[in-house]
Amino acid sequence: MADSPSQQRVRQALAAKGLSADIVEFDAHTRTSQQAADAIGCQVAQIAKSLVFKALDSQTALLVIASGANRVCERKLAALIGEPIGKADAEFVRQQTGFAIGGVSPVGHVTPLQIVIDQDILQFDTLWAAAGTPNSVFKLTPQALIEASGGKLADIRLD
Template sequence: MSLPPSAQKVQDSLNALGFGGCEVVEMPDTTRTSAEAAAAIGCTVAQIAKSLVFKGRQSGDPVLVIASGTNRVDTKKLAALLGEKTDKPDADYVRERTGYAIGGIPPVGHASPLRTYIDRDLLQFEVIWAAAGTPHAVFRLTPDDLVRMTGGEVVEIAQPPSA
């Protein structure tokens, strides 16, 4: 079965990076949000590696933060890492800088290189799932795969939801 062009681009990137064992799959149900992805896959929301794009307020540069689906990114910690505050960019900026629409942003295969941070909380899982270019495509990987394929810096940048 052939993949949509955006999902195929992710699979091609995975293959080129030496992660051909990570297979992009199309789900019948939407995987746009972490909760929807977990329900479609049959895993916990925490096992979803959500990719969020932020924009440096002064530089205008994109930064990718990959965090557990249950956690919220601490923008103060992100600003401290970057040396500048960040904003949430609009959908056009995200598509221009990544090549993908919000709800399908993968950890690899972007239109231009992105500085990447991976929240340490994701490292606790044996298996995680990431978006693969469309709101219906995902792929299975390990936290170690994620770190190696993205070259991302592992940091404590997200917080679990408040009790």
């Protein structure tokens, strides 16, 4: 099956960083971390979920890549970026990333984004991330995720 335009953007962004993507597409949605883990057959914590927040003062997008088992502490995140944050609606997410919620990839965005990565991902050898659609994923290492996304590691887990 041919890649969708979103999947092509993910594949091209990874290739630009010297990485190849083996995109796996499922019949069922993999929008949530649990759905993705069930489809893949991995731990929920191995899902590198992409969450988009809106920095309220600057009105810019902030992409958080978190372990699928973790909730993000918005207080820690706001302190890290130095301004209050809020939830991003579906339209804002698509405008800023080029992807629909549930398919936001850690790479291949239509606008440059500030990216923060949950340090808990480092405990795994393999991660799975959305490949641009709500039913496709690709496998990578934590180090490849950091390098490909340009994200900054931080303690952002809600305790």
